[in-house]
Amino acid sequence: MENKLNIVIITGMSGAGKTVAIQSFEDMGYFTIDNMPPNLIKKFVGLLNTPDNKIDKVALVVDMRSRAFFEDIQSIVTELTDNGSVNFKLLFLDANDTELVSRYKETRRSHPLAIDGRTLDGITKEREILADLKNLSEVVIDTSELTPRNLRARILQKFASSTESTFRIEVMSFGFKYGLPLDADLVFDVRFLPNPHYIAELRDKNGTDKEVYDYVMEHPQSEEFYENLMKMLVPILPAYKKEGKSVLTIAFGCTGGQHRSVAFAERVSAALKDKWHLNVSHRDKDRRKETVNRS
Numbered sequence: 270m271e272n273k274l275n276i277v278i279i280t281g282m283s284g285a286g287k288t289v290a291i292q293s294f295e296d297m298g299y300f301t302i303d304n305m306p307p308n309l310i311k312k313f314v315g316l317l318n319t320p321d322n323k324i325d326k327v328a329l330v331v332d333m334r335s336r337a338f339f340e341d342i343q344s345i346v347t348e349l350t351d352n353g354s355v356n357f358k359l360l361f362l363d364a365n366d367t368e369l370v371s372r373y374k375e376t377r378r379s380h381p382l383a384i385d386g387r388t389l390d391g392i393t394k395e396r397e398i399l400a401d402l403k404n405l406s407e408v409v410i411d412t413s414e415l416t417p418r419n420l421r422a423r424i425l426q427k428f429a430s431s432t433e434s435t436f437r438i439e440v441m442s443f444g445f446k447y448g449l450p451l452d453a454d455l456v457f458d459v460r461f462l463p464n465p466h467y468i469a470e471l472r473d474k475n476g477t478d479k480e481v482y483d484y485v486m487e488h489p490q491s492e493e494f495y496e497n498l499m500k501m502l503v504p505i506l507p508a509y510k511k512e513g514k515s516v517l518t519i520a521f522g523c524t525g526g527q528h529r530s531v532a533f534a535e536r537v538s539a540a541l542k543d544k545w546h547l548n549v550s551h552r553d554k555d556r557r558k559e560t561v562n563r564s
Contacts, residue, residue: 276327285363436516495537
């Protein structure tokens with residue numbers, strides 16, 4: 270049976286959390302577009318309903334920034350609901366007037382319908398315009414009492430499939446001589462371990478090669494470091510997920526990023542991959558080889 274295209278349109282009151290929502294869908298692997306003009310939605314869906322299309326999940330934000338086209342949205346919602354080739358849901362985000370006014374005061378932004386007037390007047394007008402659309406929505410979330418983390422959790426609960434992971438771990442190796450990775454959350458320095466670079470037959474190999482890996486791991490300090498590291502890592506990983514983090518990057522560094530750091534990234538990723546959605550990469554593993562070849 271052919272898989273259907275999954276489409277979610279996110280709309281609702283300005284200031285109710287659409288930015289957090291679209292980021293949540295992006296974390297779930299959706300192709301996302303913010304501020305999508307409603308009159309382009311049908312054309313966009315038509316482009317996706319082709320044999321060569323590789324996108325199967327789309328989330329679109331439609332809000333009052335597109336108000337010049339907003340009158341089209343109700344007919345589009347009806348068409349998508351009746352379209353047998355897509356699984357369509359309309360997500361409406363709401364909040365009470367007091368909370369919305371407070372959020373606008375905090376951000377010092379103008380409401381899109383109250384540029385020359387009071388914020389509350391803009392909210393009232395917007396609520397009237399969106400009333401019918403709210404009634405059509407399959408999912409309505411009131412964010413008045415929700416923190417961004419709570420809203421993200423609510424969206425994941427309602428839209429994430431049981432098989433997909435919303436938290437992943439990136440394990441990487443790098444060389445300190447080429448600089449720290451900017452996106453690393455946890456950095457571990459393994460330059461205290463014996464360096465295979467000084468072993469002639471290992472110098473041109475890397476930590477993914479068995480000879481280098483075995484050399485790094487055969488030393489007592491390597492095993493002691495690994496055991497203590499895992500005692501620390503294993504208990505804290507669920508806490509990162511619970512806190513709402515979507516990606517945790519764990520980086521291992523040695524001098525050139527070729528031997529020791531690569532070996533440890535490989536060992537730790539192998540130990541964690543059965544329980545976590547995980548990817549391993551080696552930023553500088555071949556940097557020395559590339560430099561030699563260019564010279």
